[in-house]
Amino acid sequence: MIDKLCKRILEHPEILGRIIKGFIKEAKDVFLEEIIELIKEKKDREGNSYFQQLNNVIDIAHHGRVEFDYLCCINLPQADGTMKRIYLDVEIQNVENPGYALLTRGNDYLSRMITSQNGKEYDYRNYDGMKKTYVIWILPQAAKKRNGNMNRYRITEENISGSTIERLESYDKSEQIMIYLNKDHNIKDKYEDSDWIKTPLVIFLNNTYDLLVKKEVMKEYGFEEIEKEVKKICNLGEMIARENIEKGHSMGIEQGQKLERITLIKNMMESLQCSMQRAMDVLKLTADERKDVEEYFKS
Secondary structure, eight states, X not given: OHHHHHHHHHTSHHHHHHHHHHHOGGGTTSOHHHHHHHHTTOBOTTSOBSEEEOOSEEEETTTEEEEOSEEEEEEEEOTXXXXXXXXXXXXXXXXXXXXXXXXXXHHHHHHHHHHTTXXXXXXXXXGGGOOEEEEEEEETTXXXXXXXXXXXXXXXXXXXXXXXXXXXXXXXOEEEEEEEOOTTOOTTSOOSSOHHHHHHHHHHTOTTSOHHHHHHHHHHTTOOSOHHHHHHHHHHHHHHHHHHHHHHHHHHHXXXXXXXXXXXXXXHHHHHOOOHHHHHHHHTOOHHHHHHHHHHHHO
């Protein structure tokens, strides 16, 4: 449920718009308010959408299935009057080291995003129609030492010999961006760069902050329509915390009762000089209770 709510927050125009404005190079000449309007499915004169939320599952025959957190494409106006379409996958990743490098997984995602354009954006007669792809990793529970860090990975040209220069558009087709945030971040400590998106992300995607704090962030950073989603994740976080407390209390009571039984059995065996089985019979212990006592004495 938390995962679904985080994705709901991620796809909200005010959050997604800031991610695009803050980290997508092709959005540098577009105002944030304009990007938000594009995400809200504003159409051009021909009725085509500037923005599309795509199927988050890509299943390629004989090459497996991948499920993205949030996959979309958006047409971004450029300073020269043209439009550039980019494909974007945003991933929320709570575990920094899942047993493999996230960047290698990201390379798989980028490859699939490019391959899925075949027959739509480009074909064997015109590969230049291929659109640029991005994978943005958001790690809201990264280590404290990485809090606020951000890395970009992309293809660059290196002249091994000679001075030939290829057009950037010919090879600049994929990027990965890693954004590291720590769940215990103090909102009074502003991030050195991109604070206007990093602080909302770390606050909204973690349950360590209550609704009052999140409302303060919404007000300070100019959010208008996201309160419903944020409130839901806060309510869910409170419910989980309450369940954990109740579970811990219940486990504590159960453990205490178990120790009392074992102590009573030991006292009976010493004072009455009886066997463990006889003491358990006298106390009329259940099969599960007997098992606990037997395991204790075996250890």
